[in-house]
Each structure stands twice: as C-alpha cells, then as structure tokens.
Amino acid sequence: MTDHRELRELAVQLPLGTLAADDERRVEAHLRGGCAECETAVRGAAEVVDALVAAERPLEPSPALRARILAQAAAEPPAPPVRTRTAPGRLARAAWPLALAASVLVAVALGLEVRALREREAGVRHEIASLERRLAEAAEERDRLAAERDRLAGDRDRLAGELAAREDVLADLTARETRTVALAGTGPAPEASARAYLDPESRRLVLVVYELPPPPPGRAYQLWVIAGGEPLSAGVFELDSSGRARYETTAPPPLGGPVTIAVTLEPAGGVPKPTGPMVLAGT
Known part of the structure; x- marks a missing residue:
C-alpha cells in the first residue's frame, strides 16, 4: 500500500473523529499540502456524516410547552433517585447512524480506490497503444531499411561486376599488342x-x-x-x-x-x- 493510498483511506474517516492522534495529524498535514483528491474525499465523507446526524436530531419543543413542563416539574416533590438502564432499542437507535456512516465511508474509500485504479488502467492502456504504434512504425522502418540494404547490395554486386569487366578491358587495351x-x-x-x-x-x-x-x-x-x-x-x-x-x-x-x-x-x-x-x- 502506498503512502498516498493509506492517507486517502484515513482521510475519509476524519469527519467521524475516530482517527488516532498521530493519524489525524498526518492527514491534516497532508491536506495542508494541497492534495485535491483527499480534500474531495473528506468533503464527501463530511456531507454523509452531516446528513446522518441531521436524520437523528431530536425535535425541539415550543417555548409554551417547555414552560408548562418546567412549571409542573417545579411543583412536584423530588423523587428518590432510581437507577435506570437504557433500553437496548435506544442504544441501537443511537449507534446505527455511526455504523451506517462508517460503512458509507468505507464505500466512499473503495469508490475512490476503484476510480484511481481505472485512471491508472486507462493510462496503462494509452501507454500500451502508444508503444504498439511505435513498434509498428519501427517495423515499417526496419522493412524499409532492409529493402534499401538489399537494393544497395544489388548495386554493389552489379558495380563490382562492371568494375571487373572494365579492368579486364583496360588490361587488354593497355597491352603492348593492342x-x-x-x-x-x-x-x-x-x-x-x-x-x-x-x-x-x-x-x-x-x-x-x-x-x-x-x-x-x-x-x-x-x-x-x-x-x-x-x-x-x-x-x-x-x-x-x-x-x-x-x-x-x-x-x-x-x-x-x-x-x-x-x-x-x-x-x-x-x-x-x-x-x-x-x-x-x-x-
């Protein structure tokens, strides 16, 4: 796992407040460095957390109802303290937004990873296509040079034959009896x-x-x-x-x-x- 990939996965957990202090400092320092990809991931995760928190926010009573409830509570004698246990359903209702947020953040992280892999795959495909074009051009150049070599070799052999013939003629023409x-x-x-x-x-x-x-x-x-x-x-x-x-x-x-x-x-x-x-x- 590369450093940037690890930081991106930690960055989506930043809005949850669940990071260790060292990891949180690393992520914040990385964001201050200007990484646009990780900033986008943090904003998206924060929007998910805000939406989930808003869904569980209790309704505020009206001022009149609040005044009646407080007046009634002041008129009644104080009751002895009673130890109560929070209902399991209430705990479940309080915990599920965080669990859902965590799963969504994991999905966001995986989505970012998939997008990065697709971008890398596209880059590799482009590079392969470029190399294939260069190989085809090199093959054409090789064939052209081979044909040129064969042509020059033919010219060389022809000229060598003509030279030998000319040398024979020259020897005959310069002979004493010619x-x-x-x-x-x-x-x-x-x-x-x-x-x-x-x-x-x-x-x-x-x-x-x-x-x-x-x-x-x-x-x-x-x-x-x-x-x-x-x-x-x-x-x-x-x-x-x-x-x-x-x-x-x-x-x-x-x-x-x-x-x-x-x-x-x-x-x-x-x-x-x-x-x-x-x-x-x-x-």
Whole structure:
C-alpha cells in the first residue's frame, strides 16, 4: 500500500473523529499540502456524516410547552433517585447512524480506490497503444531499411561486376599488342568521333563512340572491319541519350595486316554487306 493510498483511506474517516492522534495529524498535514483528491474525499465523507446526524436530531419543543413542563416539574416533590438502564432499542437507535456512516465511508474509500485504479488502467492502456504504434512504425522502418540494404547490395554486386569487366578491358587495351584506331565523323555525322581497340591475338574489339546522332526510325548503326578490302560485319550497336556508345564484340579474322574500322547507317538488324552511308571511319 502506498503512502498516498493509506492517507486517502484515513482521510475519509476524519469527519467521524475516530482517527488516532498521530493519524489525524498526518492527514491534516497532508491536506495542508494541497492534495485535491483527499480534500474531495473528506468533503464527501463530511456531507454523509452531516446528513446522518441531521436524520437523528431530536425535535425541539415550543417555548409554551417547555414552560408548562418546567412549571409542573417545579411543583412536584423530588423523587428518590432510581437507577435506570437504557433500553437496548435506544442504544441501537443511537449507534446505527455511526455504523451506517462508517460503512458509507468505507464505500466512499473503495469508490475512490476503484476510480484511481481505472485512471491508472486507462493510462496503462494509452501507454500500451502508444508503444504498439511505435513498434509498428519501427517495423515499417526496419522493412524499409532492409529493402534499401538489399537494393544497395544489388548495386554493389552489379558495380563490382562492371568494375571487373572494365579492368579486364583496360588490361587488354593497355597491352603492348593492342591496336588503337581513331575514327572520324563523315557524311551525315561530321561531329562524331570514336576509338576502336583491337587485340589481334584474342580478336577482342572494343568501340567507344562520341556525339553520334540517333539513327532514324527503322535504321541502326553497324560496325565493319575491313581487312584486305573486304568489309566484314562486327554487329549492330545502340547509342545512349547523349549520343555515346561502348560496344564490345569479337572481330572477324584476319587482323594481322592493315585494318580499317567503319560504321554505316543500315536497316535495323543489320545487313551482310554495307548499303548505307558511312558515318565513322578510321585506319
């Protein structure tokens, strides 16, 4: 039992005058401290006691009746003293208001206790609901972070693969036997340029294109390797939105002698032999 709960139960007994002196001083000191809850309990208990006392208050006689009774009593000789016993019913009638007041005060105390418990229960329910909302928000944040982690892990793996591929290409392009061919724009694409890197041993061909305009609908850019005057197709490639491309393929043999690299504008999908205008070329 907490100190405040004990003081509240003692406070409702204060109007009865049945408290021990120490308890009464404790309650009065507590009330002077400004506890609104206990002050309310004392006022309610006092109202109950006042109502019960008023119900048992005897009726006062009128002044005339009182004067007649006193005059008659003065005229009669004094009677010898007689020991009398109070009737049990009178004692019962005198005691029942106090008993009823005590039971009512107990009920008041229990009512206050129930109200306090309900307030505490409401506070706990509110706190539980708040914690559940926070847990739900934390779960959503956890799921979002897990999805972000998975996305970043995928990006990491993809970039690691691209880096490894770029490192392989760089190693091939910087090898002593790698041949570099500079391509210049011609015909409909004079501003374009490109570089081709060829490894004669592996026949690996990497083409890097700059500032090439997008092909018309239904058309595509096709790469050619011209060795010994014979153009051989090395495939069709696509541009990004900035007019750039990085295209890697295996060049047709042979690559031992002089080689010309060219790009033409052909029907989509490519053709066996060049038919369209040349847009890039270099030897």
